[in-house]
Amino acid sequence: MKQTFKLKKGKILFEQDKIIIKDDAKEQKWVWTFILCLGTISSVLTFLKYLKSDDKFEFWFSLTIGLSSILILTIWLLRLVISEISLDEVKSMKFKQRNRNKFLHIKLNNNRVRRIVLVDNATELEEYIKTNLKTKLNYGC
Numbered sequence: 001m002k003q004t005f006k007l008k009k010g011k012i013l014f015e016q017d018k019i020i021i022k023d024d025a026k027e028q029k030w031v032w033t034f035i036l037c038l039g040t041i042s043s044v045l046t047f048l049k050y051l052k053s054d055d056k057f058e059f060w061f062s063l064t065i066g067l068s069s070i071l072i073l074t075i076w077l078l079r080l081v082i083s084e085i086s087l088d089e090v091k092s093m094k095f096k097q098r099n100r101n102k103f104l105h106i107k108l109n110n111n112r113v114r115r116i117v118l119v120d121n122a123t124e125l126e127e128y129i130k131t132n133l134k135t136k137l138n139y140g141c
Contacts, residue, residue, distance in 0.1 A: 003132070004021075005125045008118035012125070016081075017077045022115060025081040032076050039069035080114045092129075093133070095126050 003014040010023035043066030050058035091107045102122040106114040119125055 001122070005128070007116065008120055013117060014117075014128070018084055019090075021083050021085070021114070023116065023118075025079075025115075025117075026083075029076060029079060029081050033073065036069045036073040036076065039065055040073065043069060043112040078112075080108075080112045082084060082114065085114060087133070093129055095122060 005012045005014075007023055010021070013020040043062040046058050046062035047066070049055075050062060053100075085106065085108070089108045089110075091109050091111075093104065093106050095102050097103075097104050100117055101117065104116040104119060104122075104125065106116070108114065
């Protein structure tokens with residue numbers, strides 16, 4: 001039994017034994033990786049400028065931007081963007097909400113997470129998961 005749900009930029013297709021996700025997560029990952037790499041390079045250049053001028057503002061600015069860019073870059077590189085997930089690999093599925101945006105949080109057996117953002121009709125998808133997939137996986141845990 002196939003069931004399709006729309007995203008604002010893509011769709012989710014639930015098949016008998018797998019979930020197929022067509023969204024722009026891979027593109028977002030590489031764009032943000034590029035931006036964060038530029039932030040890291042900028043902070044290194046600012047730190048090198050600090051070594052010549054001995055300005056404390058440049059030191060703290062480069063330290064703050066550099067450390068935050070490296071931290072966020074590490075998190076983004078660990079983000080999972082696969083487009084096909086077997087239901088046997090899924091440990092749990094639940095909806096989370098931040099700033100009026102609901103997203104589906106799929107946790108896999110290897111503790112990796114796949115997030116699906118910008119769900120068009122989140123309540124309909126949530127009801128489908130509760131009723132049809134509850135026996136196959138642990139919903140909401």
